[in-house]
Amino acid sequence: MNLRHLEYFAVLAEELHFRRSAERLGITQAPLSLAIQSLETELGARLFHRTRRTVSLTEAGLSLFDDVRGVLARLEMAKENVWQTVSGQVGRLRVGFTNASSLSPFFPRLIHAYRTSRPGVQIVLRELSSLQQIEALDTRELDVGLLRLPPEMPAPAQDLVLAPLLEEPLLLAVHAGHRLAKKRTVCIADLRGEPFIAYPRQAGVALFSQTLALCEKRGFTPDIVQEAQQASTLIGLTATGLGVALVPASLRAISVPGVVFRELSDSDTTATLYIAHRRGDANSRAVQFAELAQTVQ
Structure with a gap:
């Protein structure tokens, strides 16, 4: 399942408007429509009711939206955890x-x-x-x-x-x-x-x-x-x-x-x-500790 398609789906599920969703995503409406169609084909279920004036979630769409929000939230948390590890904030x-x-x-x-x-x-x-x-x-x-x-x-x-x-x-x-x-x-x-x-x-x-x-x-x-x-x-x-x-x-x-x-x-x-750490070590925590040690009196 394409992660980008899930992100497009989540934005459209929140906005329920193709033009506003496309603007929020920084794309045109055509790739947004194609992404939703591809997702519906892959899942074998219609996710949105579409008329000329309105867009609404189907029952399948509502079910998927609950799951997708959790997946995207966990993905953001994973990104944050990686950033904190790389930046030396955790570990x-x-x-x-x-x-x-x-x-x-x-x-x-x-x-x-x-x-x-x-x-x-x-x-x-x-x-x-x-x-x-x-x-x-x-x-x-x-x-x-x-x-x-x-x-x-x-x-x-x-x-x-x-x-x-x-x-x-x-x-x-x-x-x-x-x-x-x-x-x-x-x-x-x-x-x-x-x-x-x-x-x-x-x-x-x-x-x-x-x-x-x-x-x-x-x-x-x-x-x-x-x-x-x-x-x-x-x-x-x-x-x-x-x-x-x-x-x-x-x-x-x-x-x-x-x-x-x-x-x-x-x-x-x-x-x-002396303070010592490995040369070229990717462990930012060691480098930060060494730098701090040289400022402590």
């Missing part, structure tokens, strides 16, 4: 974030701002390491990620659009009774020979690679005596005096008795948070 957005980034005041402001501007979009938040996010973006298990870049970029990262969002200094987390706790600032070279608490290498946390690179640049390899999967565990273990840890400044929000944070005087001890 699902899978956002990856690191454990440390969730502790930054930036993170809740960004999520709240997006949920306010796109209430029809379902946000699915996944806590993953930076390397895990890069892999998940490559396999399309994530739409957008909030991550830090490791010194050695994995191959999938080459296919990502990356924009810096937030640069924060690294701090030294140390037991309050440690000799370095007495100093206002510390340099990486001061950490030679110190036991370290760090994320596991296999966890894919960019900070592990950065810690390793910073120490090796000063001519030593950090002595990692204890590993911790979570930022809160890392700070908690520092309170035991087992070792020191390099952490983003946002982890200062984790207040644990016995732990103090000291600034680093080295110029290369900063950590940058």
Whole structure:
């Protein structure tokens, strides 16, 4: 059944006048008449009573009109749903974030701002390491990620659009009774020979690679005596005096008795948070989220 013929039928059923219907449709009366005749032939039923002066619906026409109005209404709703999906108004957005980034005041402001501007979009938040996010973006298990870049970029990262969002200094987390706790600032070279608490290498946390690179640049390899999967565990273990840890400044929000944070005087001890999404991705929600992230302070 020709959809255009149904649209012509619906307009004529409302106007009950061929000239007005044709003007409303932006066509002449001839194609309108041909469309109605074709529809009647296909259905095997007369849809309109026609006289020289009047046009009215037959019983079959009345029955069809009820159905056609529903079909056209559902079609318009389908068009609207597609437009909302394409424009990023509805759908699902899978956002990856690191454990440390969730502790930054930036993170809740960004999520709240997006949920306010796109209430029809379902946000699915996944806590993953930076390397895990890069892999998940490559396999399309994530739409957008909030991550830090490791010194050695994995191959999938080459296919990502990356924009810096937030640069924060690294701090030294140390037991309050440690000799370095007495100093206002510390340099990486001061950490030679110190036991370290760090994320596991296999966890894919960019900070592990950065810690390793910073120490090796000063001519030593950090002595990692204890590993911790979570930022809160890392700070908690520092309170035991087992070792020191390099952490983003946002982890200062984790207040644990016995732990103090000291600034680093080295110029290369900063950590940058990036927003990442696939290059050329047709998912407008990911692009809109990334654009919003760059405006949130």
